[in-house]
Amino acid sequence: MGRSPCYDATGLKRGPWTPEEDQKLMAYIQKHGHGSWRSLPEKAGLQRCGKSCRLRWINYLRPDIKRGKFSLDEEKTIIQLHALLGNRWSAIASHLPKRTDNEIKNYWNTHIKKRLAMMGIDPATHKPVVAALGSGNGEPKKVTNLTHMAQWESARLEAEARLVRESSKLRQNYQQPTAGLPCPPPTQRVNKIASRLGSPRCLDILKAWQRVQLKSLVIENNGGDHGGNLQSPTSTSNLQNIPVSSTNCNIATFHSIDVNEGFTTFQDMEFEAGQAWSMGACDAEDDDMIKGFSNFLSNNWETDHLVQYPNTDKDGNSGSSDGVSENDDENKNYLDDVFNLVDCGLRYSDSTLLHNNICMEHLELFIRPTC
DNA sequence: AACGTTGACAACCGCTGTGAA
DNA sequence: CTTCACAGCGGTTGTCAACGT
Numbered sequence: 499m500g501r502s503p504c505y506d507a508t509g510l511k512r513g514p515w516t517p518e519e520d521q522k523l524m525a526y527i528q529k530h531g532h533g534s535w536r537s538l539p540e541k542a543g544l545q546r547c548g549k550s551c552r553l554r555w556i557n558y559l560r561p562d563i564k565r566g567k568f569s570l571d572e573e574k575t576i577i578q579l580h581a582l583l584g585n586r587w588s589a590i591a592s593h594l595p596k597r598t599d600n601e602i603k604n605y606w607n608t609h610i611k612k613r614l615a616m617m618g619i620d621p622a623t624h625k626p627v628v629a630a631l632g633s634g635n636g637e638p639k640k641v642t643n644l645t646h647m648a649q650w651e652s653a654r655l656e657a658e659a660r661l662v663r664e665s666s667k668l669r670q671n672y673q674q675p676t677a678g679l680p681c682p683p684p685t686q687r688v689n690k691i692a693s694r695l696g697s698p699r700c701l702d703i704l705k706a707w708q709r710v711q712l713k714s715l716v717i718e719n720n721g722g723d724h725g726g727n728l729q730s731p732t733s734t735s736n737l738q739n740i741p742v743s744s745t746n747c748n749i750a751t752f753h754s755i756d757v758n759e760g761f762t763t764f765q766d767m768e769f770e771a772g773q774a775w776s777m778g779a780c781d782a783e784d785d786d787m788i789k790g791f792s793n794f795l796s797n798n799w800e801t802d803h804l805v806q807y808p809n810t811d812k813d814g815n816s817g818s819s820d821g822v823s824e825n826d827d828e829n830k831n832y833l834d835d836v837f838n839l840v841d842c843g844l845r846y847s848d849s850t851l852l853h854n855n856i857c858m859e860h861l862e863l864f865i866r867p868t869c
Numbered sequence: 870a871a872c873g874t875t876g877a878c879a880a881c882c883g884c885t886g887t888g889a890a
Numbered sequence: 891c892t893t894c895a896c897a898g899c900g901g902t903t904g905t906c907a908a909c910g911t
Contacts, residue, residue: 534896550880600880608876
């Protein structure tokens, strides 16, 4: 037994709003604020229930609402956030300025959902619908690759979701500076957080990096020096400099993770996926931070994520100097296949750029702070 | 022209969480 | 602790215009 509809009792109006009603509602709220929604309709002279007024204001009349067609960026964001958050429309809307949850939900249901389905991607799981890709004598390699892609993406999203949840908790619990007092310096704040939470502290580490700019990062494959600096993790202009290789990459060495705002500069840190870690130099007082960070990597990092893709030169062309051309081709084809399948309006110049972007996403996820 | 179908979006319903009494 | 009112949320339905037959 649910509550009776709000319009039952007094024959309140329902259905589409007229311009006159909109005008009344806007005028009242602009003058008095909405206050109690229940009492608003009577005060504003509207034959509507408070709930209806609230919905109309929030989803349509509010001045800070952007209406009209969604941009490609917005669409991309929605898809990514939906993969991460599911049908939590309000959470998704919070990442899209000026868009309402209702609008995003409608757009998802009427546009994106159908398009993904048409492309053979399950809108609920964001994974390829393998059965729909032609089994039997179809193209098993493609299916394998897409499955791999799905697993790969799933792991990433899972970690990302965990990060978001924990980050949100931390923000709620520990980022409430006393009124009138200056916010403590980041390091101090982090130590406080870490001391309260105990182990594991991996998320504290990421949180600690929120205000930190990762200045330069070089990934080295198993001791081989491919060089290259990454000025900004989000800048596509530098993607071509990511040194990656498809040879044995169980160990990644990070040189000169140089952070500012008084944070430690980590040098020569080694991370072995799922196993051990070591480091060449870092400040002793940041041991906990580094351990936490290392644990985080060990728990979440699959070597495939960083090493499966071919080298590139500064122009973004595939390299062939490491004897990995066979894998290069395979991976390039794999990405081309995925790219062709997942044509959701996000176009990159070629699969090389795309795979670099994928590498970048993982670097950002596992290395970069989430801010 | 009339009717049926489809798509897009606004609006509603009912459940849940939260805070005040 | 319980109750209640309210806001917020996600799923669903209603409405209307565009399109097809």
